[in-house]
Amino acid sequence: MTQSVVVQVGQCGNQIGCCFWDLALREHAAVNKKGIYDEAISSFFRNAVLIDMEEGVVNEILQGPLRDVFDSKQLITDISGSGNNWAVGHKVFGSLYQEKILEKLRKSAEHCDCLQCFFIIHSMGGGTGSGLGTFLLKVLEDEFPEVYRFVTSIYPSGEDDVITSPYNSILAMKELNEHADCVLPIDNQSLFDIISKIDVMVNSGKLGAAIKPKSLVTSSTGVFKKRQEKPFDAMNNIVANLLLNLTSSARFEGSLNMDLNEISMNLVPFPQLHYLVSSLTPLYTLADVNIPPRRLDQMFSDAFSKDHQLIRADPRHSLYLACALMVRGNVQISDLRRNIERLKPSLQFVSWNQEGWKTSLCSVPPVGHSHSLLALANNTCVKPTFVELKERFIRLYKKKAHLHHYLQIEGMEESCFSEAVSSLSALIQEYNQLDATKSMPVEDLPRLNVAV
Numbered sequence: 001m002t003q004s005v006v007v008q009v010g011q012c013g014n015q016i017g018c019c020f021w022d023l024a025l026r027e028h029a030a031v032n033k034k035g036i037y038d039e040a041i042s043s044f045f046r047n048a049v050l051i052d053m054e055e056g057v058v059n060e061i062l063q064g065p066l067r068d069v070f071d072s073k074q075l076i077t078d079i080s081g082s083g084n085n086w087a088v089g090h091k092v093f094g095s096l097y098q099e100k101i102l103e104k105l106r107k108s109a110e111h112c113d114c115l116q117c118f119f120i121i122h123s124m125g126g127g128t129g130s131g132l133g134t135f136l137l138k139v140l141e142d143e144f145p146e147v148y149r150f151v152t153s154i155y156p157s158g159e160d161d162v163i164t165s166p167y168n169s170i171l172a173m174k175e176l177n178e179h180a181d182c183v184l185p186i187d188n189q190s191l192f193d194i195i196s197k198i199d200v201m202v203n204s205g206k207l208g209a210a211i212k213p214k215s216l217v218t219s220s221t222g223v224f225k226k227r228q229e230k231p232f233d234a235m236n237n238i239v240a241n242l243l244l245n246l247t248s249s250a251r252f253e254g255s256l257n258m259d260l261n262e263i264s265m266n267l268v269p270f271p272q273l274h275y276l277v278s279s280l281t282p283l284y285t286l287a288d289v290n291i292p293p294r295r296l297d298q299m300f301s302d303a304f305s306k307d308h309q310l311i312r313a314d315p316r317h318s319l320y321l322a323c324a325l326m327v328r329g330n331v332q333i334s335d336l337r338r339n340i341e342r343l344k345p346s347l348q349f350v351s352w353n354q355e356g357w358k359t360s361l362c363s364v365p366p367v368g369h370s371h372s373l374l375a376l377a378n379n380t381c382v383k384p385t386f387v388e389l390k391e392r393f394i395r396l397y398k399k400k401a402h403l404h405h406y407l408q409i410e411g412m413e414e415s416c417f418s419e420a421v422s423s424l425s426a427l428i429q430e431y432n433q434l435d436a437t438k439s440m441p442v443e444d445l446p447r448l449n450v451a452v
Helices: 010-031 039-046 056-063 086-110 128-143 165-179 188-204 233-251 260-267 293-303 333-346 380-398 403-407 414-435
Strands: 003-009 048-052 075-077 115-123 148-155 182-187 277-281 319-329 357-362 371-379
Touching: 003 010, 003 086, 003 128, 003 233, 010 048, 010 056, 010 115, 010 128, 010 148, 010 233, 048 056, 048 086, 048 128, 056 075, 075 086, 086 128, 086 165, 086 403, 115 128, 115 233, 115 260, 128 148, 128 165, 148 165, 148 233, 148 260, 165 380, 165 414, 182 188, 182 233, 182 260, 182 277, 182 380, 188 233, 233 260, 233 277, 233 319, 233 357, 233 371, 260 319, 260 357, 260 371, 277 293, 293 333, 293 371, 319 333, 319 414, 333 357, 371 380, 380 414, 403 414
Parallel strands: 003 048, 003 115, 048 075, 115 148, 148 182, 319 357
Antiparallel strands: 277 371, 319 371
């Protein structure tokens, strides 16, 4: 069995990680009626490293129901925090904790019979997640060059309460461009929009009796924690459900399993274009367990609609390089093929990869669902997120606002900012060049004649 080492960095990364572990335990408890702590789940927990430069969230985990699950020797905390400053997280805490982090990572790797990838969860807008989280990528690349680095990055919204988040995000983006193998960008605003739509649907009664209150993807009701929900819990739960679907093949049997490194291998045709747009469906559970084919087909359609994307994007109007469909539950390979054929005419793929689909089937559905679908698309629709980020950065940088907070940190120079924005501009330009090929006809490539 292959294993992954999960590394949670910063407040956001640890809060999402906490939701993920709660839900993962709930899934395994539902499947494993004897309540045995089986190999699939124990390998995940044994291989977790929790890092935060403030003690709050990690202490909460240690005092909560998950305290016996994690190895306390695999936690790294400080008390001062990074003060929403990428430079403090990256330059100060990076050098201060490098050896300690390496020691924990090596120890986690030693537990693995077949280490498949490092799975990093962090946010881009703060100081620890963006700074120390991306410092970690370079450490992993140097120490474990053959092991994939798979990153889930939470991007700040335009209304973010961290004024310096454009600086932190741009500086972190350069590191992601250079040292990550695969990145799932998730937009806070998109998560908020999804929650708002679900709230409207539930409160308006449109879903009526068809919805189970405790089965919402946005709700942590019924999981092991007994506490009042916090404002970001619903948003974190959506991301946690994405991670559940993403790792389901590593945790359960299926007729068509997909390893995390297969995602990178099949969906990333060029090293820099490693940003995958994710969508999750359904976002609530229908009461009837035997869902008729019409509803199953609707799940596939929803995965390509802009309302289900975890960044603000509309993939149908942009160009696909490749797409993965990760399905869970009682779904047949024939259902997958039928829906791909049905959807293909409305989706535009690059001319040289018209059959760029990767699929997986895991027989165990999420708790409360009969089936679910996670779609991962390497699609040029991710570009507007990067363009908007660059514009927000330039608005601050033109005035040199808050720059002195960064430049007073040893090792930080103004060239760090110009190099970071150049790196992002180059990435945007690569997407522009791909978009320019959208109207090109699909080449009818000549085939070799088979001699009889």
